[in-house]
Amino acid sequence: MGKPIRITLKQANDMMGGLALQDFLVVSTSMFFIGIFGFLTRRNLITILMSVELILNSVNINFVAFNYFLHPEAMHGIFFAIFVIAVAAAEAAVAIAIIINIYRRFKSINIENVSEMKY
């Protein structure tokens, strides 16, 4: 009666309607490279920051999917996702403070105009 419920990977897959780890990894990989693409092509500092948020988010999906499918007995993936979210919040706050300071100084947040420290 007091037997705990055992869920193996196969049962977890059945529960998820045949969804596998790879499905989640494909989504997060695509999202990661979409973020990289935005990071490479954007010129505005805020849109670059948004691309970085996409990248961090895709990494979170990876952590959570690994936790769910490969290590259901532990919660390490969940905690890593929570800490990544906390670090992302701190990073966004500092980055936006820097962007606002740059805007005050240069009247623009395009990366071509902010080249004072380049040489």
Place this chain on the structure above:
Amino acid sequence: MEIAASKVIFYIIAAAILFFALLSVTSKRILRAATYLFIVLISTAALYFLLNYQFLGAVQIALYAGGIVVMIIFSILLTSHAGQKFEPVSRLKFFASLLAVLVGWALSLWVILSHPFVASSKEAVEVNMDSIGKALLSYDRNGYVLVFEVISILLLAAMIGAIVISKKQPGDGETNPDNSKTSK
């Protein structure tokens, strides 16, 4: 019946994530890009709810969608004109980035799809507020109290740093007289 439903829901969420992520990095208007990013983050929270991680989904909505996106929208309103459009990127840069991204994407997908992931046969723990709170504050083998404290110090440092950086410096007006006139 239910088995098919969760798969269908997953594909809807995945399609929404990829579609709006793509729009978010290619949109010409910055406020629309922020809105698309918002939809992507909400869809990610839906993915967490689908996996039965309610706490993580709630954190995702509260912190990402509620905190970071609002902060990004505020900074957009402070630094750019509404309805301002970006110039298109140069053709060479666009295709070079596309090539690099496609190569990396294909390589990663090849590795993921060819790697046999080892199935786990362990018991699944129940993830709820109680177990998460206990693990965050415990200092035994699976405890996270050290990381918790480090994160709290990081957040404090980031908060002080953000305030100091974005504060108006008194010397600003002297180095750039135009700046102080227009800002008043």
